[in-house]
Amino acid sequence: MKYFLTTAIDYTNGDPHIGHAYEKILGDVIGRYHRSFDGPTFFLTGVDQHGQKVQQAAQKTGVQPLEFAQRVTAKFLALWDKLRIQKDGWAATTDPRHKQTVQKVLQSLYDKGELVKAKYSGFYSVRQEQFLTDKERNEAGEFGPEWGEVTFFEEENWYFPLAKHKEWLKNFVETHPDFVIPEFRRNELINAIERLSGNLCVSRPKERLSWGIEFPFDPDYVTYVWFDALLNYVTFAGYLAGEDPSLPNFNELWPCRAHIIGKDILVPAHGVYWPIMLHAMGFPDEQMPRLLVHGWWNVAGAKMSKSLGNVIDPDILADKYGADALRYYLMRDNVVGQDSDFSEERLVMRYNSDLANDLGNLVNRTINMCRRYRNGVIASPPWNDPDLTAIRSLANAVIERYRQAFERFEVHAAIEAAWELVAKANTLVEQKAPWKLAKDPAKSELLDAVLYTLAETVRLLALLVSPVIPAPSAKILEQLAAEQIRILQWGGLPSGHQLGEHSPIFPRIAA
């Protein structure tokens, strides 16, 4: 089995913003943790390229939907590269392999009698391309001018009868407390299930929306965008793919350990439609995925929106401060599940304080002292100095807490744990004052022990921070000449080890 995790796939009707980037970085960080310290991992992310809004945006630009979607997709891909997102799979919903599997699923649900065709009639706004309900009526009981021409008409569509699985879903969610993380989000879902009634319309007639996957048994219709999009989680994991070598082995991946999504798409899409779809497709309860629901990044307390003009562009930030500084800030200053406030000032503060002053300086002073006093060769004599013993046991405790934090998806807590070790190591330097020990030949062994302790602590720190800031982590290991020593346990550096050259890894950002 591999540790399988996914992010939401982003809708390709506009440019990526900080929220998109946060989610992918979160997934990447969790993925890197498992890949480095746990076992085989598969991280899937991607783009949602079908649907009405993409078709509309394409029309505005005057290009075909596919071309438009591909242009936007290229921007996302370039950004994920820049942000060091290490993805094992790429879910693009116009991929022919996806189309094939979606059609297989539709056919199979149809064969099982899970899809029904029915007529719906009502008022329809051509301009907004949607059916209107009484909610859209104004004070006078009329549909306002914002809807343009409103006509009454009847349309036939395919429906997925959700309501018949309501009791199953309710029972499932109630008996599986960690289906939704964090736990408080589960309440919203349970409320939503209580209100669940009726069918989900899963088709659009082609004359109204052509940009989608065709129904295999009714070619006048294409799938509704959510139905198409949600299935990416299984189709790109190799579901019903037979022997296709370009896709992973589904049995090695499923069930997904975490679908990472924003709070806006928990209800109804991921919390209701998705488990019911899987249930109807024949997945047993033990094969249901888990949902990790994150919050939003606000700006100065306000929601980020195009109309407010306060959209944060991750691309610009990555260019300005570096991908790792951005990754560190987003992971350190946010509690997974809760909303946060984005502030460039805090990003700089976090970088200077945590990365440059605390960690960067520790690395630099440690290697510098090793070179200055021992020509960069570290020795590991036996010791019984209480300060050194203390930091060694702290390192073990920190590693344990770090692992537990990651198991609970509490990335900020994992980082905090690592920084406790950073602080302790900096304190140790002052306690032992190697520059004094170096002047006293009688203290030579203690100096060796101190320098070893510091170098080994720095090695462990490089590993601990590697999921969050992969590039600087690699640089630290390189300066230690310890690229190959990946064991997350005290004592990896052998006695007699020769360290490499050092130079500051996190230059301070001038205020």
Add this chain to the structure above:
RNA sequence: GCCAGGGUAGCUCAGUGGUAGAGCAGGGGACUCAUAAGCCCUUGGUCGGGAGUUCAACUCUCCCCCCUGGCACCA
């Protein structure tokens, strides 16, 4: 109106029955290996408001206010 999350030091947040905590910012000090970084000490809060339970409440109960999200209702 209902459900949930939040309201704790200037800022970001932790704490959950026993005399208020961390980091950053501010002030002072000793040191010098280091990215004028680090280390030590320190100023600073009636823990949203009110009532209650208790020997004791930030922590439990009730009422209220504000912010955020979801839902409902009205228009």
